[in-house]
Amino acid sequence: ELKVEQNPLFLSMQEGKNYTIYCNYSTTSDRLYWYRQDPGKSLESLFVLLSNGAVKQEGRLMASLDTKARLSTLHITAAVHDLSATYFCAVDYSGGGADGLTFGKGTHLIIQP
Amino acid sequence: DTGVSQDPRHKITKRGQNVTFRCDPISEHNRLYWYRQTLGQGPEFLTYFQNEAQLEKSRLLSDRFSAERPKGSFSTLEIQRTEQGDSAMYLCASSSTTGFYEQYFGPGTRLTVT
Numbered sequence: 001e002l003k004v005e006q007n008p009l010f011l012s013m014q015e016g017k018n019y020t021i022y023c024n025y026s027t028t029s030d031r032l033y034w035y036r037q038d039p040g041k042s043l044e045s046l047f048v049l050l051s052n053g054a055v056k057q058e059g060r061l062m063a064s065l066d067t068k069a070r071l072s073t074l075h076i077t078a079a080v081h082d083l084s085a086t087y088f089c090a091v092d093y094s095g096g097g098a099d100g101l102t103f104g105k106g107t108h109l110i111i112q113p
Numbered sequence: 114d115t116g117v118s119q120d121p122r123h124k125i126t127k128r129g130q131n132v133t134f135r136c137d138p139i140s141e142h143n144r145l146y147w148y149r150q151t152l153g154q155g156p157e158f159l160t161y162f163q164n165e166a167q168l169e170k171s172r173l174l175s176d177r178f179s180a181e182r183p184k185g186s187f188s189t190l191e192i193q194r195t196e197q198g199d200s201a202m203y204l205c206a207s208s209s210t211t212g213f214y215e216q217y218f219g220p221g222t223r224l225t226v227t
Contacts, residue, residue, distance in 0.1 A: 004155075033215070042204060043156070043218040050213065088155050092214065099169055100146055100158030101216060 002027055004091050006104035014112055016078050021107045023072040023089035031092040032072050033101065034063050036085045043088065047074075079111045117219035119205050125225045126195055133191045134222045138207030145188050146216060147180055148204040149173065156204055162188060163210070195226045 003026040013019050023032070030051055035043040047056045049065035049072060056063050060083065062075045072089055086108045090101035118137045126132050138145045143164050148156035159178070160170045164185040174180075177195075182188040192199055202223050206216040 031214070035218075042220045045215055045217065048213045048215050090155070100148070100161055100171070101156075102158070103155030105153070106155050 002091070002093050002102045004089060004102050004104040006087075006089060006107050008107060009105055010108050010110075012110045012112065013076075013079055015080055018078065019076050021074040021076075021087055021089075021109075023074070023104055025070050025072075025089075025091045025102075027093060028067070028070070029091045029093050030065075030067050032065055033090045033092070034072070034074055035088045035090060037088065037106070038085050046087075074107075076109075081111050081113055084109055084111045117205055117207050117217055119203075119219040119222050121222055122220060123223050123225075125227065128197060128226055129194055131191065131193045132195060132224065133189055134203055134205075134224075135187060135189050136205030136219060137187045138205070139217060140186075142207035142209050142217075143185070144208045144210060144214075145182055146206040146208070147188070147190050148206065150202045150204055150221070151200075159190075192224075195224075197226045200224055200226045 005024045007022045032049045034046040037043050047063040052067040054065045060077045065072045086106045088103050088106045090103045120135045146161040147159040150156040158171050159174050160180050162182040165182050177193045180190045202221045204221045205219045208214050208216045
């Protein structure tokens with residue numbers, strides 16, 4: 001069974017702190033995506049990670065991929081309130097989108113002033 | 114390019130009624146996907162099209178669900194004889210078959226079955 005597990009599922013943190021969200025997946029894949037979802041809204045693409053060792057950064061967010069460990073991380077540096085949202089990782093097991101994406105349950109992130 | 118659009122944004126229907134949703138993908142994208150998302154969960158894949166061909170269907174797509182993409186542009190998702198368990202957000206996404214295969218999502222249609 002294709003599984004994607006995110007940890008933690010809920011995270012409350014203070015502004016200015018650093019934290020990491022983890023995404024483990026069950027079967028080999030070299031294509032992983034991170035999305036952000038605000039309440040009642042659709043998904044916004046954040047990062048596309050395509051190979052082992054890939055690292056992408058945008059502002060205070062940095063994502064990495066270790067295909068051997070089947071692990072991706074989303075690191076938040078010096079968090080600000082605007083980053084409060086639900087973050088999903090999603091795996092493309094087919095390698096080309098042919099079977100859709102398999103999503104984790106999401107990490108609900110609250111950043112408090 | 115205005116992105117992926119979906120219509121309606123909200124739909125309330127009574128159990129047993131049929132409903133139809135529409136999705137307009139990004140114009141140059143030849144792949145179109147449907148997902149369903151329930152509260153507190155990640156989206157679940159339902160089906161996808163490449164041009165007008167429906168190439169994959171999830172086991173989640175029961176016989177009451179049907180999707181079409183007649184001219185390879187917009188797509189419709191119909192649910193017949195709706196049940197309360199069909200209440201969810203229905204998301205459409207599109208992608209190209211070049212580059213990263215990155216899927217861009219529409220705003221979704223929130224279905225409530227009473």
